[in-house]
Amino acid sequence: MSAVTDNTTPVTQARPLSARMSWVTLAPWLYTLGLFVLWELLVIALEMPPTILPAPSRVFQAILQYWSPIWKNSLQTLYTTTLGFAIAVVAGLGIGLFIGWSKTIYAGLYPLMIGFNAIPKVALVPILVIWFGIGTIPAVLTAFLISFFPIVVNVATGLATIEPETEDVLRALGAKKMDIMLKVGIPRSMPYFFGSLKIAITLAFVGSVVSETVASNYGLGNMMSSAQSQFNVPLVFAGLLMLAVEGIAMYAFMAWIERRMTGWAHRSTMAQ
Amino acid sequence: MAHLVSPLVSIENVDMRYGGPNGTLAVSGLNMKVGKGEFAAVVGPSGCGKSTLMKLVTGLHIPQGGGVIVAGKQVTEPVSIVGMAFQNPTMLPWRTTLDNILLPLEIVERHRHRLRRHKAEYVEKAEHLLETVGLKGFGSKFPWQLSGGMQQRANLCRALIHEPELLMLDEPFGALDAFTREELWCVIRDLHAAQGVTIVLVTHDLREATFLADRIFVMSARPGRILKEHVVPFARPRDLEVMYEKGFNDMVHELHGEIAKARVAA
Incomplete structure (x- = not known):
C-alpha cells in the first residue's frame, strides 16, 4: 500500500510543478494585464469622467493619437536621463572610491553627503535654471544629482567592509594600500556598485522629469505639464505610462549588466 | 637545545597596549623563542592575546615595549618571509x-x-x-x-x-568538523616534515597542539605572557594513533589544568 502511494505522489506533484514554472514567467504580464482590467472596471463602475481618471483604453487611445509628440518627448527624456545617469556612474564611482579609501575621508565626507542627499532636488532646479537656463542641461544635472548618491554609498560600503583577515594576510606580505584596493577593495565593491545602478537609474528618471516639468520645453515632464494645463488628462496618463515603460526597460538592462559583470556574487544560483 | 642558539623568532620582554596609554594591555612581559624549522604551538584561555602575538611576529603591530626579532632582524614593518x-x-x-x-x-x-x-x-x-x-x-x-x-x-x-620561512596559523581548523580537522592535521604535519618550514600555531585545541607541535607555550589570561613551556616528547613521524596513548592524554590533561588555572587567575 505504502509503495503505491509513494509512487503516485511524485507523479501528481510533477505536473503542477512544470505548470507553475511557466506561470512564473507569465506572471508579470498577467498581473499587469490584471491591473489594467481592474482599472478599466473601476472607471466604468464609478462612472469616472476622463478628465479625472481616464480608463486604460482611453489612455492607449491617447498614445496612438499623440504618437509623434509622445515618441519625441520620450526620446528626449530618455536622453536626459541616461546622460545624467552616465555622469552619475562616473562621478559616483570616483567619489565612492575616494570616500572608501580612508576612514578619515569617510568620516569627514559622509555627513556632508547625507546632508546633500536630504535636500529635495526639485528645490535645486531653480538654481540650475539661473546658471544654465531652461532646457536640457538642468534636466541632465538634476538626474545626475539625484542618482549619484546611492552609487557613492554602495561603492564606499564595498570598500569599507573588506574582511580584516584578508587585509592582514596581504599587509603581512608587504602590500601597500594601493595593492589592497586594486586586488581586493575594488573587485569586492563591484557587486555593490552594479546593484546600486538599478536604484540609481529609476531615481534618474525622477530627477529628469521633475526638472522638465518645472523648467523645460521638451521631454515627457514638459509634455505632461502642458497636457495638464489643457485638461488633456488621458495624455498625462499616456506620459506616465511611457515613463513606466522606460523605467522598467532601463531597470531590466541594469539588472542584466549586473548579472553579466558580477556572476560570482550570485553564486547561490550558479553553484554546481 | 642547540636550535635555540639561533632562533628564527625571538620575542623579548614585549609589551603591547591597544588604544593609547590608557588602553587595554594585551600582552605584557612576553618572552618566547622559536627555533628554525621548529613547530611551536601557543595555547591559552580565550582573550589571552594570541592574535596579538600573531600580529607582533608578522609586523602588523609594532610593540611599545621590548623587541621582536625575526630572522635576525628587528621587526619594524611587515615581514614578507x-x-x-x-x-x-x-x-x-x-x-x-x-x-x-x-x-x-x-x-x-x-x-x-x-x-x-x-x-x-x-x-x-x-x-x-x-x-x-x-x-x-x-x-x-x-x-x-x-x-x-x-x-x-x-x-x-x-x-x-x-x-x-615562517608559517603563522591562527586557529586554522577551528571551524571544521572533527574528521576533516584530523585530516588537515596530517596535511600540516607532512608539509612541515617535507618543507622544513618553521610553524607557529595558535590554537584552542590542546590535542591539536600536542599532536602537531615540538614545543607548546601556555599563555596566561590578559595581559598575556608565557606561563609555561612544554617540550612534546613524541617521536616523529607521528601517527594519529599517538593520540590514544597514555602519555599523550596525560600531556593534554596537564595543559588543560594549567589553562583552567590561568582562567581562574584572571
Whole structure:
C-alpha cells in the first residue's frame, strides 16, 4: 500500500510543478494585464469622467493619437536621463572610491553627503535654471544629482567592509594600500556598485522629469505639464505610462549588466 | 637545545597596549623563542592575546615595549618571509582557487615583477602545492564551489606559495568538523616534515597542539605572557594513533589544568 502511494505522489506533484514554472514567467504580464482590467472596471463602475481618471483604453487611445509628440518627448527624456545617469556612474564611482579609501575621508565626507542627499532636488532646479537656463542641461544635472548618491554609498560600503583577515594576510606580505584596493577593495565593491545602478537609474528618471516639468520645453515632464494645463488628462496618463515603460526597460538592462559583470556574487544560483 | 642558539623568532620582554596609554594591555612581559624549522604551538584561555602575538611576529603591530626579532632582524614593518592562515579562509570569491593561491606572488616584492614572465613556473608550483594538500585538479574551481575543509586546504597553499620561512596559523581548523580537522592535521604535519618550514600555531585545541607541535607555550589570561613551556616528547613521524596513548592524554590533561588555572587567575 505504502509503495503505491509513494509512487503516485511524485507523479501528481510533477505536473503542477512544470505548470507553475511557466506561470512564473507569465506572471508579470498577467498581473499587469490584471491591473489594467481592474482599472478599466473601476472607471466604468464609478462612472469616472476622463478628465479625472481616464480608463486604460482611453489612455492607449491617447498614445496612438499623440504618437509623434509622445515618441519625441520620450526620446528626449530618455536622453536626459541616461546622460545624467552616465555622469552619475562616473562621478559616483570616483567619489565612492575616494570616500572608501580612508576612514578619515569617510568620516569627514559622509555627513556632508547625507546632508546633500536630504535636500529635495526639485528645490535645486531653480538654481540650475539661473546658471544654465531652461532646457536640457538642468534636466541632465538634476538626474545626475539625484542618482549619484546611492552609487557613492554602495561603492564606499564595498570598500569599507573588506574582511580584516584578508587585509592582514596581504599587509603581512608587504602590500601597500594601493595593492589592497586594486586586488581586493575594488573587485569586492563591484557587486555593490552594479546593484546600486538599478536604484540609481529609476531615481534618474525622477530627477529628469521633475526638472522638465518645472523648467523645460521638451521631454515627457514638459509634455505632461502642458497636457495638464489643457485638461488633456488621458495624455498625462499616456506620459506616465511611457515613463513606466522606460523605467522598467532601463531597470531590466541594469539588472542584466549586473548579472553579466558580477556572476560570482550570485553564486547561490550558479553553484554546481 | 642547540636550535635555540639561533632562533628564527625571538620575542623579548614585549609589551603591547591597544588604544593609547590608557588602553587595554594585551600582552605584557612576553618572552618566547622559536627555533628554525621548529613547530611551536601557543595555547591559552580565550582573550589571552594570541592574535596579538600573531600580529607582533608578522609586523602588523609594532610593540611599545621590548623587541621582536625575526630572522635576525628587528621587526619594524611587515615581514614578507611570513605566510599567514586564519580560521576564516578569506578566499576571494571572484578568483579561481588557483588565482587565489597565486595572490601573494602579486604582492611580495621579490616575486611580483617576475610573475608575468614566469607564470607557467609559478602555476606549476601552485598545482604541486594543491596536490600536496589533496586538492589536485581543483585549481579551476571557484572557492565557493569547495567545501569548508577544501577551502582551508587552499588557504594553506596560499600561505605557502611564496615559500615563507615562517608559517603563522591562527586557529586554522577551528571551524571544521572533527574528521576533516584530523585530516588537515596530517596535511600540516607532512608539509612541515617535507618543507622544513618553521610553524607557529595558535590554537584552542590542546590535542591539536600536542599532536602537531615540538614545543607548546601556555599563555596566561590578559595581559598575556608565557606561563609555561612544554617540550612534546613524541617521536616523529607521528601517527594519529599517538593520540590514544597514555602519555599523550596525560600531556593534554596537564595543559588543560594549567589553562583552567590561568582562567581562574584572571
